[in-house]
Amino acid sequence: MATSAGLGQPSVLSTLPKNLPLDFLKTITDQFSEARKIGTGAFGTVYMGHMPDGQIITVKKLAENSPIARDKAFANEVQNIMALHHENVLKLVGYCHEGQKKVVLNNGRYIVADIVESLLCHEYLPLGSLQKHLFGI
Template sequence: MVGEASMGESAQNETSLLSTLPKELPLEFFTEITSGFSKDRILRTSAFGTFYTGILQNGLVVCVKKLAENLQIPAGRQFDNEATNLLVAQHENIVKLLGFCRQITKKVVEHNARFILVDKDECVLCYEHVPRGSLRDYLSDDKMVPKIADFGLSRFFNHEQSRLYTINVAGLKGYMAPEYLFRGEISWQCDIYSLGVLIIEITTREKNCCDEKDKSGREYISSVRRTWTDEHITIKYMSLDADRLQQVKACIDIGFKCVDVNQKNRPSIVEIVDRLHGKRAG
């Protein structure tokens, strides 16, 4: 997934104050700090849910994510256990999870021309607020600290579920995998695709224009593939020695493998890390 850019020391101070919050909070708390999950508080939406600005009584700002209803969240203590595990994940490049909520509410729905009362899972995650927005805007700004959002979110899904589908396709233009964009199919390969676009963009320093008609970045990828030949890489990075040039070529190659239209051909994150460390596939 595309990450965020951190503001630095002020965000860290805010997070330290937020650490005094209880970890498991009632739904009413999140309803109150988001003004009833108001449309005016929406930051963005994704296939996994909607992000809202939450404002605490002391004025501090948090990011509240209400998970989409179509996600198959594990029942009982499993959700709580997974959320608790993610709460202890502390890393400067991970947007910190501050708290969570899972609450069963009643909802009236129409079924076979009748209105019935059903149980509805309300799942909410509370993150530190990252005010500088998308990492895309800061790819060339070396004073910013990149942060991965929604780290570990896949752990909340049914463990037997390798993919799910949504009719609410939403995401960052230029980074969405074709199978997600056109079929609403969500799987770990979608994140690999987005990562591949980022690797290509960072390595080549060619900006992804994110055109409305090119939400998967295919035109951008094709342009880079045509232009960034071995000769072009050598010219662009004339100051690098042979080993460093090989590293640049390897990164671009990894990026192209990640954005394969056929998701089955995309490498796993383990394979990507091995390649970045100079290991060859067996």
């Protein structure tokens, strides 16, 4: 890890969220399996991801039908989390905004469509969600 001015502290660049490939996120979540699902909300589904180094992260797969357009939700969350630096706010460790061509059924016909997946990766909170602790949900 790069350090700043040799002081043993991580450099700003080394602490920025990483652009992670979709295939990598599929691998660490067992293809977004039900066994790895830890929550679902209006903006997407959250999965537990096991990194190769043993670290556990959460991977939020943004929903296609969220109340806000997926691109806008993705940009808003990244901007907000990058601007906040507080011990009670989960750190954004990675993201993925990747398009793939897929064959999909549309009006009774199969077509090739560009499907964009938007995912956000955060630190894992082992004691559950803030919502659970605040509201007992």
